[in-house]
Amino acid sequence: MEKNIAIIAAMEDVELDYLKSKLENLKEVNYKSFKFFEGKINNKNIILCKSNIGLINAGIATTILIEKYSPYCIINEGLARRIH
Numbered sequence: 271m272e273k274n275i276a277i278i279a280a281m282e283d284v285e286l287d288y289l290k291s292k293l294e295n296l297k298e299v300n301y302k303s304f305k306f307f308e309g310k311i312n313n314k315n316i317i318l319c320k321s322n323i324g325l326i327n328a329g330i331a332t333t334i335l336i337e338k339y340s341p342y343c344i345i346n347e348g349l350a351r352r353i354h
Contacts (some may be wrong), residue, residue: 272299272315273315273318273343273344274305274317274320274339274340274341274342275314275315275336275341275342276316276317276318276339276341276343276345277289277316277318277319277344277345277347278279278319278321278328278332278344278345278346278347278350279318279320279334280320280321280323280324280348281320281323281329281348282305284348285336285348286307286318286320288327289311289316289318290309293307293308293310293312294309294311295308295309295310295313296309297309301309301334301338301342302334304321304330304331304334306318306335306338306339307319307320317339318342319331320334332344334348
């Protein structure tokens with residue numbers, strides 16, 4: 271079984287577009303209300319995940335990503351928090 275590297279980001283157009291452009295054999299997968307992008311960079315399996323904005327969405331997306339892909343590494347890209 272090949273190892274998957276997962277990268278989670280809230281916004282596709284701002285945070286994931288560059289990485290998507292680097293994926294070879296790009297495949298879009300919709301699974302349990304989340305959008306995933308599968309492909310390879312430098313011969314490594316990469317899974318990109320659009321989690322949508324918010325810590326709760328990021329947590330749910332991470333759980334679903336682990337359930338579906340069992341990655342050995344997860345990178346959370348671009349976390350922001352609004353302070354009132």
